[in-house]
Amino acid sequence: MNDLLCLGIETSCDETAAAVLRQDGRLLGSVVASQIDLHEAFGGVVPEVAARRHLERIGPVVRETLAQGGVRSEDVGLVAVTRGPGLAGALMVGLSWAKAFAFARQLPLVGVNHVVAHAHAAYLEAEPRYPDLALVASGGHTDLLLLAGPTGVQVLGRSRDDAAGEAFDKVARSLGLGYPGGPAIESLARTGDPDRARLPRVGLFQGSLDFSFSGLKTAAQSLRRQGAAPEDIAAAFQAAVFDQLWERASLAQRQTGCRRLIFAGGVSANGYLRQRFADALRREGLSLLVPPLGHTTDNAAMIARLGLTMYEAGQRSPWDMGAEPVIHPFKP
Amino acid sequence: MSGNWLCIETTGDLLGVALLGADGALLADVEQEAPRLHSARLVPAIAEALRLAGLSQAAVGQIAVDRGPGSYTGIRIGLAAAEAMGQGLGIPVFGVPGLWASAASRSLEGLYAPALDARREDAFCALYEVRRKGLPEERIGPGMRPMREFLEECRSFGRPVEVMGDAVRRHEEIVRGFAFARIGPSQMGAARLGLFAMRAREEALDDALSTAALYLRPPATAPRRLDG
Ligand SMILES: [Zn+2]
Numbered sequence: 001m002n003d004l005l006c007l008g009i010e011t012s013c014d015e016t017a018a019a020v021l022r023q024d025g026r027l028l029g030s031v032v033a034s035q036i037d038l039h040e041a042f043g044g045v046v047p048e049v050a051a052r053r054h055l056e057r058i059g060p061v062v063r064e065t066l067a068q069g070g071v072r073s074e075d076v077g078l079v080a081v082t083r084g085p086g087l088a089g090a091l092m093v094g095l096s097w098a099k100a101f102a103f104a105r106q107l108p109l110v111g112v113n114h115v116v117a118h119a120h121a122a123y124l125e126a127e128p129r130y131p132d133l134a135l136v137a138s139g140g141h142t143d144l145l146l147l148a149g150p151t152g153v154q155v156l157g158r159s160r161d162d163a164a165g166e167a168f169d170k171v172a173r174s175l176g177l178g179y180p181g182g183p184a185i186e187s188l189a190r191t192g193d194p195d196r197a198r199l200p201r202v203g204l205f206q207g208s209l210d211f212s213f214s215g216l217k218t219a220a221q222s223l224r225r226q227g228a229a230p231e232d233i234a235a236a237f238q239a240a241v242f243d244q245l246w247e248r249a250s251l252a253q254r255q256t257g258c259r260r261l262i263f264a265g266g267v268s269a270n271g272y273l274r275q276r277f278a279d280a281l282r283r284e285g286l287s288l289l290v291p292p293l294g295h296t297t298d299n300a301a302m303i304a305r306l307g308l309t310m311y312e313a314g315q316r317s318p319w320d321m322g323a324e325p326v327i328h329p330f331k332p
Numbered sequence: 333m334s335g336n337w338l339c340i341e342t343t344g345d346l347l348g349v350a351l352l353g354a355d356g357a358l359l360a361d362v363e364q365e366a367p368r369l370h371s372a373r374l375v376p377a378i379a380e381a382l383r384l385a386g387l388s389q390a391a392v393g394q395i396a397v398d399r400g401p402g403s404y405t406g407i408r409i410g411l412a413a414a415e416a417m418g419q420g421l422g423i424p425v426f427g428v429p430g431l432w433a434s435a436a437s438r439s440l441e442g443l444y445a446p447a448l449d450a451r452r453e454d455a456f457c458a459l460y461e462v463r464r465k466g467l468p469e470e471r472i473g474p475g476m477r478p479m480r481e482f483l484e485e486c487r488s489f490g491r492p493v494e495v496m497g498d499a500v501r502r503h504e505e506i507v508r509g510f511a512f513a514r515i516g517p518s519q520m521g522a523a524r525l526g527l528f529a530m531r532a533r534e535e536a537l538d539d540a541l542s543t544a545a546l547y548l549r550p551p552a553t554a555p556r557r558l559d560g
Contacts, residue, residue, distance in 0.1 A: 049553065052404075058415070089404070092408065096410075096413045101416035101420045102420075103375045320373060320376050321372065322369070
């Protein structure tokens with residue numbers, strides 16, 4: 001009996017998303033309503049604007065998801081929802097919706113960690129091989145995780161300042177590119193020469209695998225003021241981001257002995273970074289695992305994936321589960 | 333419309349859940365002072381109300397929820413939960429304008445000014461006239477205003493006004509400074525939402541019962557990039 005249907009709900013930032021995942025791994029429906037248009041003018045996500053839009057979208061998004069999979073409300077057997085980290089007001093919309101739906105139908109509920117779910121997005125189309133090493137890089141997080149088992153997660157390193165995706169956005173803005181900055185920088189960098197605009201490398205912090213992108217961002221911005229060509233800055237910036245990600249990830253690989261690296265989160269949609277990781281890993285006889293297309297940025301399929309995994313491991317969340325905008329220490 | 337009413341109030345510091353019979357009889361009433369904990373406490377409060385009334389989820393026939401004004405987050409918690417239960421149970425959900433429902437909960441004819449604390453000098457407030465028949469009529473439309481300015485405006489009607497809602501507690505000194513103003517109850521309870529919805533439906537005022545949030549204010553727009 002692998003026909004349990006998990007409804008996943010995600011509202012932690014600027015995407016309202018729902019998905020239905022069957023226990024055998026088949027994704028029956030997945031809808032992501034992006035708010036990028038709404039926040040573009042502000043150059044970033046406005047929490048109250050995001051929360052209002054989540055409330056308007058959550059019902060229609062769930063109904064569309066169920067319709068996609070030919071699923072009725074009464075067919076759902078499990079509800080998984082993002083409890084954090086994220087914007088408090090945004091999280092509460094999804095959490096309130098998910099809890100009340102599960103309660104109405106008397107279904108089990110599992111609250112999941114958004115960052116860990118990004119890593120588990122890779123398991124939508126591949127089997128876990130615990131322990132797995134995962135690098136989650138997005139606009140909100142840059143975390144190096146050791147996935148020890150279905151529920152055990154160890155944080156090996158995290159950004160001490162800006163997240164990698166945030167640095168992409170800020171550098172893009174200083175180059176006069178749009179928001180979000182990742183795709184814009186990637187496409188501009190294709191015509192640039194990274195060696196014509198040198199950027200500093202950020203060494204390892206003593207005894208830690210933490211990241212730092214704020215100095216890199218500032219250096220890229222000042223190159224612009226010194227008159228360097230935008231395409232060269234973009235190319236140099238991407239190369240420097242890769243060097244830092246790779247240095248930490250490869251050290252973590254040597255320390256943990258993991259044979260592959262999961263690269264997930266919105267930044268992992270960057271084709272240049274993916275290629276560099278694939279090449280570097282291949283040289284070491286290791287492999288790269290990325291989430292399926294369309295599941296690197298925020299989505300609810302990854303929430304349902306992790307929720308089902310936690311459910312199978314016996315985890316349940318209580319009705320009084322609250323939102324956790326900042327989850328520290330890490331909980332899966 | 334048949335079946336029991338589940339009433340949900342999450343727009344102020346007080347979390348309220350009430351169950352009404354199809355005839356409007358109060359079956360259970362749960363109130364908790366839970367500022368900023370509505371998201372965690374709401375479902376347990378609904379479970380408690382059902383337990384007190386000896387009912388299961390399936391016995392809920394429709395839902396009435398306060399759609400504002402009040403705490404923005406609170407409005408969303410209530411509306412999201414109500415819509416999710418509506419979707420889960422396949423039952424209708426009615427969003428109730430909270431200030432209007434407060435005025436409608438008073439039976440004596442006269443002027444009523446429901447007002448909710450909106451931080452600092454401000455209140456979400458409106459003025460209604462309760463008459464012998466029908467729902468109260470609007471005299472000053474709902475808005476966010478400095479409490480003192482609002483009361484100055486109420487004075488121009490030249491009649492006594494009962495001020496009610498949690499702004500009464502917050503701005504008690506200001507209210508007492510106006511001779512025409514009487515202090516009414518500071519907490520209105522969730523049952524009024526279902527009773528209002530029943531009356532609005534009888535009077536074919538279904539437009540008032542949409543589930544669109546009534547924030548009354550545009551959002552503050554300071555950006556903060558978090559994730560992507
Ligand atoms: Zn994310």
